[in-house]
Amino acid sequence: MGKIVVLPKEVAGKIAAGEVVESTAGVVKELVENALDAKASEINIEIENGGIDKIRVVDNGTGMAAGDLAKCFERYATSKLPSGFDLGNIRFFGFRGEALPSIASVSKIVARSKNPAGKFGNFVEVIAGSVARTGKVGMPTGTDITVSDLFYNTPARKKFLKQPASEYRRILDVVGGFALAFPKTRITLSHNGKVVLEFWKNTSTEDRLGAVLGNYALSQLISVAGDFPYVSITGFVCRPQLATKSKSKQFVFVNNRRVAPDLLSRVVKAAYGNLLSPNTHPVFVLFLRVPYNIVDVNVHPRKEEVRFANAAEISKCVEELVLYSLQKNDLTYITQGFDLLNKSLAKSPAPKDSGFALEDAEILQVHNMYLIKPTPTGLEIYDQHAAHERVLYERFLESFEGALGKSASSALQVPVALNLSAADAQLLRENADVFNSLGFCVEDFGDNAFKVSAVPAILQDRNVVGLVVAVLDDLAADRAAASVDAKSKLAISYLACRSAIKSGDPLSLAQRQQLLFDVGCTKTKYTCPHGRPVKIEVSMKELNKLFKR
Secondary structure (H helix, E strand, O other), rough: OOOOOOOHHHHHHHHHHHOOOOOOHHHHHHHHHHHHHHHOEEEEEEEHHHHHOEEOOOOOOOOHHHHHHHHHHOOOOOOOOOOOOOOOOOOOOOOOHHHHHHHHOOOOOEEEEEEOOOOOOEEEEOOOOOEEEEEEEEOOOEEEEEEEEOOOHHHHOOOOOOHHHHHHHHHHHHHHHHHHHHOOOOEEEEEOOOEEEEOOOOOOOOHHHHHOOOOOHHEEEEEEEEOOEEEEEEEEOOOOHHHHHHOOOOOEEOEEEEEEHHHHHHHHHHHHHHHHHOEEOOOOOEEEEEEHEEOOOOOOOOOOEEEEOHHHHOOOHHHHHHHHHHHHOOOOOOHHHHHHHHHOOOOOOOOOOOOOOHHHHOEEEEEEEEEEEEEEOOEHHHHEEEHHHHHHHHHHHHHHHOOOOOOOOOEEEEEEEEEEOOOHHHHHOOHHHHHHHHHHHEEEOOOOOOEEEEEEHHHHOHHHHHHHHHEEEHHHHHHOOOOHHHHHHHHHOOOOOHHHHOOOOOOOOHHHHHHHHHHOOOOOEEEEOOOEOOOEEHHHHHHHOOOOO
């Protein structure tokens, strides 16, 4: 007997489902794309427990007749391929006939649909890929699909789902992308019975960007627009100071299809040159319109990757347009780092082992990045950002540990309103204890709005919105810490980094002296909290050797 066997249909279905559906957000994406392909002008999404318990998508699109409704759950059944099955001219989101059968094979589905010609709608119940019931139902034109108990029959897959809060954030990201790409479509998202996102038809671009990126980001966006052979590009890029540690706020759409940003992410960052540090990424929303026959969307079952016939040319167009847009705008970096040197940091006792009077030395600043101080035995070269980061970190940590796990707070004379994106708002709610331990007092007003009435005492002169958003960005990028205490200490290192003076900030002589004075008083004066060196010592012997003396 031969060793090769044909897999049973149910096993093959579960394996194929892994290529199409890996999260609750993937299910939402596929169902919303089907609604858009059906020319829906209104799409209502309801989820429970981050989509793990239930996902329901209701649209007012063209709907399906009874025969099509039953057939759409068969693998490789589709109505969307052009005549002649031309895979080089695909204009729909879905076309492979894999999404619905893949979802159905690992969940329980009830689908209802009615087309304009039908007197009644029809329903079908599918459990683990097999049709359990069918029948007639009264309903308006459109389609209503409910997916429940995702991965209930594949425990190995279900355990790889993230926590409900994390799955919920991924869904927020997916829905936000659709809202940006389809401004004429009303899209509503409800979570556990509460409306969390609502985009009305023809909602302004500014309002949709504010909901997806956060209102604080609007003033930091630069519009881009350009027409080139084979590609038209529109959208927004950010000023350098809005850059983040992750690529979570990078949106790329090709013919309104959201795709993975990896290819253009490198291109856009290259346009910024040395405006960005190596470990940060620009925020951008870019729409590319290209002829359908020069882009291949049939690369992966999830259709999130595309290939261009002229990828190098399109990349060059994007880079040139972004560079041009940045060059014609004032990119002045607004910072309050100097206030921390003058106001927030009290002078420390002079280091006992300095052996060198600070006020006797001229401290040079080179390229607004490094400080050079002569010593009796040679030179010390300081990284001004790393040095200030070390000072702030130890002050934060001392305050945190001295107050038994809660940093001292300073009440703001005027509370600050904070309007976040839905994803950032959810992240802030998840980490409310962390912000409280750091000395922030944040009240949740609902609808992604918050009020900040107190901040860590050491940061009372800082940009409150910028600090909160920066720490959220860092928490989103680093999931290593689990306990509140561990997260708080991790967040302290983030705060120190984000609050410190930056490379490029000019410092007066008094500020240079104050900074080196303070770093000399720290317990660990040699590295920043992330392990980068604070200073390098060059002896006279080494200098003489370099000059062959």
